[in-house]
Amino acid sequence: MPKSSDRWFSSPTQVYWCCRALLDGRSISHRTEIREVKGWRLAAICHRLKAEYGWPILSEPRGPDNTAYYRLRPGFDRKALRFPPSAQALAEEGEA
Template sequence: MNDLWYSNRTQVYWTCRALVQGRTISTLDEIGEVRGWRLGAIIHTLRSKYGWPILTDYRGPERVGHYTLSKSCDVLMLDYPRSAKDVRAEAKAVQIESDDAATGAANG
């Protein structure tokens, strides 16, 4: 794969982050938020090269693809592209904060 795929942190990073956050995203979201046009290609690469369990739901008469991660996916165990490695660290930090809040609520 061409290293240029890694160079646009905005689109790849945005896609990975949105999916890890539990969002359902479409090309229209990508265009509006990061002015990107290659969501389908990024999704394909995440599935085929990185093994991400991404689900597709085609909606409307235009059959626009809406993408989301499988609910059973452990985002900390995913293989991340170089341009999105920070997403794993962010997810881990959020999980630690959630665990701390749950522990505090149980003790408080």
């Protein structure tokens, strides 16, 4: 059973999707997450990846509603990233 500090209030699928999208060089928004994985916690996922796992995530407001778009800082070191449990397979991909 995971410790409460290990629990995310987003499904593991959403966390994996977010990590994958960012690693693929995409700039993603809440609307993208809703469309692709029926999720609704992108800001929380990105915040936790940045605060607890040290991911170099940038946020850029766009459009009249200042919609946040998230992406990884250019030139980041993938080998230095720490991955949440649900995205650990992505860490192993990067080692291949």
